[in-house]
């Protein structure tokens with residue numbers, strides 16, 4: 112008999128929703144980063160929807176995996192060790208997922224600790240700049256207002272709106288927090304090549320999460336040369352046409368096509384655990400992908416033309 116789930120769990124899919132029995136949600140967050148549900152809650156939600164597998168991919172931490180693994184074993188669902196690393200490539204932010212990572216790799220753990228410390232320092236700098244600008248805000252009050260959150264700019268904006276210091280969170284970005292505004296502080300990011308190397312060294316497979324719509328194919332090819340093996344082709348921010356285009360590109364470049372809900376909270380419509388899934392064949396490709404540098408050759412006929420090199424995804 113299956114264990115009973117706690118009544119507190121509110122990660123519900125519509126009652127008639129049933130993904131295919133062997134599908135996997137490969138992109139889910141928990142309270143260990145910026146999600147609002149605990150590792151056990153997301154495991155239970157995945158089991159209830161009927162998924163075969165679930166990857167917990169918290170931002171810059173693997174601390175949820177140990178407890179989730181035990182819960183997954185109770186429910187008979189596969190828990191895939193994952194992470195989402197905040198990276199930078201050519202001056203823009205990219206998110207890289209690592210699947211099948213070992214959660215005790217010392218180099219990966221150290222790099223993630225640096226990123227997390229950077230986040231704490233960044234928040235401190237933002238608060239201090241806002242105070243200099245005459246606003247009333249303290250780290251303590253932010254923590255009180257969002258007790259379970261990993262605090263970032265969005266929370267600061269929301270706090271300023273709640274305390275009546277701006278009319279709405281968007282105004283906070285326009286006036287203070289947005290790029291180039293006086294309380295904007297750069298986020299610490301890992302260089303993408305280093306992130307891919309860390310994921311590989313930890314036994315994982317690197318995937319590009321929610322690729323930007325204007326991502327150039329040349330960039331993608333360079334990331335593949337660095338060791339990228341997979342890419343998200345569907346998720347909550349994808350239009351149907353974008354999803355189709357990236358899927359075609361993944362096929363052409365030999366990338367494994369992944370998808371996931373990027374679940375953070377039950378209140379985001381259409382983003383429950385298991386709302387968007389990776390089919391079984393792609394999960395198996397991911398599982399069987401060789402470790403180390405990629406050995407699959409890019410199709411030389413299609414891929415060497417300069418037109419293809421400069422083609423944008425969007």
Ligand SMILES: [Zn+2]
Pocket residue numbers: 195206320321
């Ligand atoms: Zn992301």
Ligand SMILES: [Zn+2]
Pocket residue numbers: 138140195320373
């Ligand atoms: Zn995510």
